[in-house]
Amino acid sequence: MFFSQAGARPQMWEVSPSEHKKWVEVFKACDEDNKGYLSREDFKVAVVMLFGYKPSKIEADSVMSSVDPNTSGILLEGFLNIVRQKKEVQLYWNEIRHIFTAFDRHYRGYLTLEDFTKAFRQVAPKLPERIILEVFREVDQDSDGHVSFKDFEYAMNYGQKDPRKRLCLAPGSVNSASS
Numbered sequence: 001m002f003f004s005q006a007g008a009r010p011q012m013w014e015v016s017p018s019e020h021k022k023w024v025e026v027f028k029a030c031d032e033d034n035k036g037y038l039s040r041e042d043f044k045v046a047v048v049m050l051f052g053y054k055p056s057k058i059e060a061d062s063v064m065s066s067v068d069p070n071t072s073g074i075l076l077e078g079f080l081n082i083v084r085q086k087k088e089v090q091l092y093w094n095e096i097r098h099i100f101t102a103f104d105r106h107y108r109g110y111l112t113l114e115d116f117t118k119a120f121r122q123v124a125p126k127l128p129e130r131i132i133l134e135v136f137r138e139v140d141q142d143s144d145g146h147v148s149f150k151d152f153e154y155a156m157n158y159g160q161k162d163p164r165k166r167l168c169l170a171p172g173s174v175n176s177a178s179s
Contacts (some may be wrong), residue, residue, distance in 0.1 A: 015084060023083050026050055027076050037073030040064050050083060051090070093153075100152045110146040 015023075030038055030046040038046060040060055047055045055063075063082060067074055074082070103111050103119045116136045120127050139147050139155040 015087075019087075020080070023050070023080055024076065027079050035073070037071055037075050038079060039073045043074055043079075046079070047086075051086065096153055096156050097149070099156075100149050103152075110148050111152065112146060116147070 026046050026049050027038065028034075030042040030049070032039075032042060043063060044055055044060060047053065063074065066078070100111070103115050105115060105118065113133065113136050117129075117132055120132045120135075136147070137143070139151055141151045141154065
């Protein structure tokens with residue numbers, strides 16, 4: 001597939017000292033009774049504080065399944081790894097959204113072949129028309145002549161085997177990404 005060959009990958013993101021400090025402070029604030037770990041409920045509160053949403057049962061189950069059986073919850077190091085991964089995913093999603101918006105010059109919420117052609121003409125003027133058409137057809141999952149953000153997002157993530165390079169933290173990805 002074109003996008004996977006083009007190397008659409010999230011970049012490794014360096015955590016600033018102030019960001020790291022904030023994450024540690026959130027961990028400590030959510031660690032009720034200073035146990036040294038976050039319980040399931042503590043983790044949910046920490047995610048709300050850092051990301052502004054309550055994690056789903058699936059996400060919480062995934063994270064808790066990655067916990068060492070010898071501990072009763074998520075230790076600071078594990079929490080920092082999870083937060084780093086979530087932040088990288090968030091930044092990558094924003095990057096994909098930005099690219100889609102740049103292609104969607106008429107603000108319709110979908111891309112046409114004309115949008116693709118104009119965008120490719122700007123970044124790769126010598127690319128043959130047949131390649132642009134082939135890419136468009138491949139990305140247009142339902143063959144309706146429109147590429148939705150969902151189609152575009154899927155194409156940008158196609159073939160990603162490393163969970164840290166997927167757009168979403170799917171169940172079990174915290175487990176495999178932190179091992």
